[in-house]
Amino acid sequence: MSGDLDRILTDAAASPSGPVDVDALHARAERSRRRGRLAAGLCAATLVVVAGAGVLAALGTSRVELASPPGGAEAPDWPLRLRAEAVLNRPGGTEAPVMIEMAGSSWSEWLAITAHGPAHTEVSVDVTAAEGTHGRFVGGVEWVYTDAPFTLLDDAADVVASAPLWDMTYIDLWGEWWVDYRPGLVPHPVPHPLLRPWAATAAAMADPPIERSSENVAAVEPGPEWDERRRHVADQLDIDPAALAVRSWDTWLDGVCPSEDASDCRVTITVVLLESADVPLLVEVHGGGGFDGRLEVTHLDLEEEHEGGPGDGSGNAPSPDPVALVGLWEVRDAAGEEPGAVLRIDLGAVGLFRGCGMISGGWDATSEGMLLLSPRSWSTPCGRAPWPQWLDDAAAHRPDGDGHVLLDADGGVLARLVPGEEPTVASHLSQSLAEPPVVTGETRAALAPAAPLPADLRPAEREALVGHWTPTDARPASLAHLHLQADGRLRASDGCNELTGRWRLGDEGRLLAVTMGTTLMGCENVPTSARIAGAARAGLSGADELVLLDRRAAELGRFERSDCQPTAPLAQPGRAQHFETAEEAARSVPGLPAGGTLTEDGTSEGKAAFTWSTGGVVTQRIYVVGGGDRWALAAWEHCERTGHAD
Amino acid sequence: MTAPDALAAFCRQEHPRLVGALSLYCGDAALAEELAQEALYRVCRDWSRVSLMPAPGAWAHRVAINLANSAYRRRRAERRANRRHHDVSDGRAAGPGDPASSLAVRQAVAALPPRQRAAVVLRHLAGYSVAETAELLDVTEGAVKQLTHRAAVALRERLPDDDTMQEVRDVR
Numbered sequence: 001m002s003g004d005l006d007r008i009l010t011d012a013a014a015s016p017s018g019p020v021d022v023d024a025l026h027a028r029a030e031r032s033r034r035r036g037r038l039a040a041g042l043c044a045a046t047l048v049v050v051a052g053a054g055v056l057a058a059l060g061t062s063r064v065e066l067a068s069p070p071g072g073a074e075a076p077d078w079p080l081r082l083r084a085e086a087v088l089n090r091p092g093g094t095e096a097p098v099m100i101e102m103a104g105s106s107w108s109e110w111l112a113i114t115a116h117g118p119a120h121t122e123v124s125v126d127v128t129a130a131e132g133t134h135g136r137f138v139g140g141v142e143w144v145y146t147d148a149p150f151t152l153l154d155d156a157a158d159v160v161a162s163a164p165l166w167d168m169t170y171i172d173l174w175g176e177w178w179v180d181y182r183p184g185l186v187p188h189p190v191p192h193p194l195l196r197p198w199a200a201t202a203a204a205m206a207d208p209p210i211e212r213s214s215e216n217v218a219a220v221e222p223g224p225e226w227d228e229r230r231r232h233v234a235d236q237l238d239i240d241p242a243a244l245a246v247r248s249w250d251t252w253l254d255g256v257c258p259s260e261d262a263s264d265c266r267v268t269i270t271v272v273l274l275e276s277a278d279v280p281l282l283v284e285v286h287g288g289g290g291f292d293g294r295l296e297v298t299h300l301d302l303e304e305e306h307e308g309g310p311g312d313g314s315g316n317a318p319s320p321d322p323v324a325l326v327g328l329w330e331v332r333d334a335a336g337e338e339p340g341a342v343l344r345i346d347l348g349a350v351g352l353f354r355g356c357g358m359i360s361g362g363w364d365a366t367s368e369g370m371l372l373l374s375p376r377s378w379s380t381p382c383g384r385a386p387w388p389q390w391l392d393d394a395a396a397h398r399p400d401g402d403g404h405v406l407l408d409a410d411g412g413v414l415a416r417l418v419p420g421e422e423p424t425v426a427s428h429l430s431q432s433l434a435e436p437p438v439v440t441g442e443t444r445a446a447l448a449p450a451a452p453l454p455a456d457l458r459p460a461e462r463e464a465l466v467g468h469w470t471p472t473d474a475r476p477a478s479l480a481h482l483h484l485q486a487d488g489r490l491r492a493s494d495g496c497n498e499l500t501g502r503w504r505l506g507d508e509g510r511l512l513a514v515t516m517g518t519t520l521m522g523c524e525n526v527p528t529s530a531r532i533a534g535a536a537r538a539g540l541s542g543a544d545e546l547v548l549l550d551r552r553a554a555e556l557g558r559f560e561r562s563d564c565q566p567t568a569p570l571a572q573p574g575r576a577q578h579f580e581t582a583e584e585a586a587r588s589v590p591g592l593p594a595g596g597t598l599t600e601d602g603t604s605e606g607k608a609a610f611t612w613s614t615g616g617v618v619t620q621r622i623y624v625v626g627g628g629d630r631w632a633l634a635a636w637e638h639c640e641r642t643g644h645a646d
Numbered sequence: 647m648t649a650p651d652a653l654a655a656f657c658r659q660e661h662p663r664l665v666g667a668l669s670l671y672c673g674d675a676a677l678a679e680e681l682a683q684e685a686l687y688r689v690c691r692d693w694s695r696v697s698l699m700p701a702p703g704a705w706a707h708r709v710a711i712n713l714a715n716s717a718y719r720r721r722r723a724e725r726r727a728n729r730r731h732h733d734v735s736d737g738r739a740a741g742p743g744d745p746a747s748s749l750a751v752r753q754a755v756a757a758l759p760p761r762q763r764a765a766v767v768l769r770h771l772a773g774y775s776v777a778e779t780a781e782l783l784d785v786t787e788g789a790v791k792q793l794t795h796r797a798a799v800a801l802r803e804r805l806p807d808d809d810t811m812q813e814v815r816d817v818r
Contacts, residue, residue: 005798009771012751013666014675020661020686026649029691507786 320397322365322447325404326439330420333413334390342423346437347446352391353423353434356382361391362514366506367449371397371406374502374514379426390414395504450510450536451553457539459509460546465538468566469546469559471526476602477609479623479635480526482546482559483566490515492528499529511538511548531557564611564621564639572635578626585624585631586610593619607634653693657686660703663772664710670767672714673756685710707772708782711764754804758797761785765793766801 331341331352344351345363350373352359357379365371371394375387394414396407403418425434453459466486474480474495483491484503490513492499501515515533534556535548546559579585586598589612596614603609606627612620623634649657664685668678688709689696696702755763761783768779769790779794780787 005766005801006770006773008751008801009670009755009767010666012670012748012755013771014669014678014748014752016662016665016679016682020657020683022649022654022657022686022690025657025683025687025690026653028687029693 320365320367320369320399322367322397323439323444324399325363325365325397325417326437326443328420328422328434328436329403329417332416332418334388334415337388337390337415340423342420342434343417344434344437347443350391351433352388353425354382354386355426356386357426358382358429358433359386359388361387362501362516364512364514365397365447366510366512368506368510369396369398370504370506370510370512371395372502372504372512372514374516376516379429381426381428448551450551451549453509453537453539453549454553457509457541457547457549459507460505460511460538460540462505464540465503465505465546468562468564470562471528471531472545472558472560474526475604475607477604477607477623478526479570480528481562482528482532490532492532494526494528499532501532503532505538509537509539511535526557528557562621563618564637566621566637567640568638570623570635570637573633576632579631580629582608582624582626582631583610585626585633586612586622588633589620589622589636598622649690650693652697653690656697656702657689660689660706661686663703664706667707667767667772668710668714670752670755670771671711671763673752675752677714681710681713684713701778704774704778704782707768707774711782750805751801754801755797757804758800762793762797762800765790766797769794 325345326347327345329343329345331337331343334341338354340355342353344353348362348364350361350363352361359375359378359382361373361375363371363373373391373394375391378386390406393408394406395409396411398405398407400416401418403416405413406415406417408414422436423434425431465484467484469482469484470478471480471482478495479493480495481491481493485491488502488504490501490503492501492515499515501513503514504512506512513532513535515529531548534550536551537549537553539547539549541547541558544561546561548556548559550556573588577585577588579588582603583598583600586608592612593614596612596619599611599613601609601611601621606625608624608631610622610624611618612622618639620636620638622636624631625634626632661682664682665675665678668681669675672678672681685706689702689706696705699705755766758766764783765779768774768782769776774782776787776790780790783790783793785793
């Protein structure tokens with residue numbers, strides 16, 4: 001360790017101006033806990049409308065009508081769940097639709113959030129209430145303080161962002177939340193700790209600061225500074241300033257109950273100005289639950305910057321964003337590439353336009369900068385194998401001004417992509433092939449970050465992944481397999497349809513797999529192709545079981561390492577020959593080493609599998625088909641001793 | 647209301663460490679005091695849980711860094727709002743009596759990218775090990791080493807070329 005750096009930093013670090021008043025902090029914490037208990041005693045509350053109906057018409061805002069429980073306002077049927085559709089604003093200004101789920105078990109916990117999200121995630125949320133009406137609020141999520149995983153889901157319920165299970169983070173959320181009350185909601189399986197994120201946030205933002213207490217709910221008189229701010233917000237929103245209720249900060253916990261009758265309880269909405277309106281305006285509204293009122297919201301945009309922290313952050317580089325790769329790009333500085341070549345990157349497909357025609361392939365990328373491309377087809381005039389080496393070697397992407405650079409595995413620049421024009425395609429192609437691609441919600445969902453591996457799985461390492469795997473749910477004697485080669489190629493079979501492609505593994509089991517097409521034979525099969533094509537994470541379970549998961553960390557399939565690591569694709573006999581028994585058919589494999597042992601390795605209707613072992617080592621895996629007294633050799637594969645093929 | 651002895655002892659021990667670390671992380675001594683108070687308030691609020699953690703000090707540091715990040719984002723928003731009202735405020739200020747060299751170091755550290763800044767502060771001021779820092783920042787140990795190395799290189803370039811900085815070496 002550099003003792004000098006330690007000393008320099010120690011000398012530069014500030015010292016406290018005075019001792020910490022622990023008793024005062026402790027007392028504040030006690031008051032906070034008491035308020036939580038008070039809030040838990042509230043049985044019902046009514047929302048105070050923030051703005052009048054006339055104002056709403058002027059604003060043209062959406063109304064969010066809270067679903068009322070049967071019988072009118074009464075105590076909620078805990079726990080409650082809120083689902084909010086949101087837009088995740090990413091670095092670089094791109095967006096991804098997300099959905100936030102919240103649940104709570106009591107008044108003090110209804111603000112608890114179940115979501116996975118990276119730190120400093122900012123969201124704007126469209127809330128869908130029971131009747132399908134929509135509202136939007138703007139808020140943010142910075143850190144998660146919960147015992148539950150924090151997940152942001154997109155509108156397909158795919159996880160677009162996630163954070164691992166922590167018990168030492170906390171959530172700092174602001175915004176406006178509604179309760180989507182529906183009787184009979186399935187309670188969230190994970191209990192949520194008490195969270196009061198935006199109350200703390202608002203208190204920190206208060207100017208002048210307002211002490212949170214149960215006495216000041218109705219008595220707060222915003223000072224002149226707040227009158228000015230209220231007028232300012234109202235001017236920007238083109239509404240009557242009187243329509244903005246500026247009260248205390250976290251009145252949902254400091255509800256006023258004039259009488260013992262809980263139906264008299266009121267919770268007031270607070271509006272807090274965080275930014276001026278000529279930059280994206282963030283209106284923070286605190287509210288409490290209510291079941292027989294309406295709540296107005298306005299759509300406001302978030303600030304565009306997402307990176308950085310205290311200080312200049314001048315060392316921050318823009319983060320790779322696979323969605324930003326979608327577009328038309330002029331290729332520059334790529335070795336051996338034709339001048340003026342244009343690369344079109346669209347969802348799942350890449351096309352390189354040269355004078356001869358188009359070379360097409362598949363691709364996938366991650367927000368960590370990993371990239372994988374794989375050829376599929378090409379125009380005949382472009383030659384026999386025109387897929388360029390620079391595309392083959394591309395292992396990473398990085399933003400570079402308005403474009404990107406593609407890098408090899410060692411970080412060397414392979415090509416620069418600058419925004420390009422729609423190319424004029426060769427005469428034998430349709431010009432529509434070169435139209436500028438459009439980023440859709442589907443695109444964003446397909447390129448969204450992958451949820452982390454579940455805690456019970458270990459991230460797969462590349463060396464451990466290389467090899468031959470068979471699905472654990474394959475029927476005995478099935479040909480279904482997944483073969484991951486050390487050179488980055490893959491083969492897969494669902495039992496009768498073959499698939500090839502490429503694969504690449506990153507940190508934490510992040511898997512990219514681009515497939516190149518499959519045969520389309522119909523048969524009862526294991527969807528190996530779909531599993532590898534949809535895989536985003538590869539984890540290992542137990543001793544040697546491979547688990548493929550999709551972006552949501554949903555399990556796609558499990559595979560066990562085959563005792564046969566084939567050295568080549570399945571071989572098949574040149575002609576059909578029939579035998580009375582399956583064993584005889586298996587022994588007909590040409591070139592079986594002498595002195596070996598044939599062992600049955602599973603049978604299912606019409607099929608049987610065998611292994612041929614020599615000296616205790618499996619050297620062939622053999623598949624036969626038939627039944628009764630009529631069997632034929634179907635296929636076989638030679639196996640390597642080590643279990644790592646190619 | 648008197649705080650339990652263990653809580654009081656913990657807060658008094660951690661308070662100067664938090665203020666010191668935050669002052670470098672934020673580049674603002676006054677803000678550091680404010681955030682340290684808030685971090686310790688959260689310790690008090692959750693003491694029944696925090697006290698059972700294997701490393702409550704690490705938890706407090708993590709909360710402090712999170713608070714600093716949150717504060718920066720809000721202050722950035724406030725500064726924009728204030729500029730609109732012709733009130734330019736600078737979130738970063740030197741504390742009273744700060745020697746110029748300390749200010750220079752704080753500003754240099756504050757100019758680092760957030761993760762480098764957090765890594766170098768946690769490693770070389772708060773004294774956490776590579777493994778502890780990795781856990782605090784939720785990165786790999788290799789990443790911690792890389793972050794602190796880059797931070798040290800950047801500090802060497804940014805700080806005045808005097809005898810003090812000539813002694814800065816690469817970190818382990």
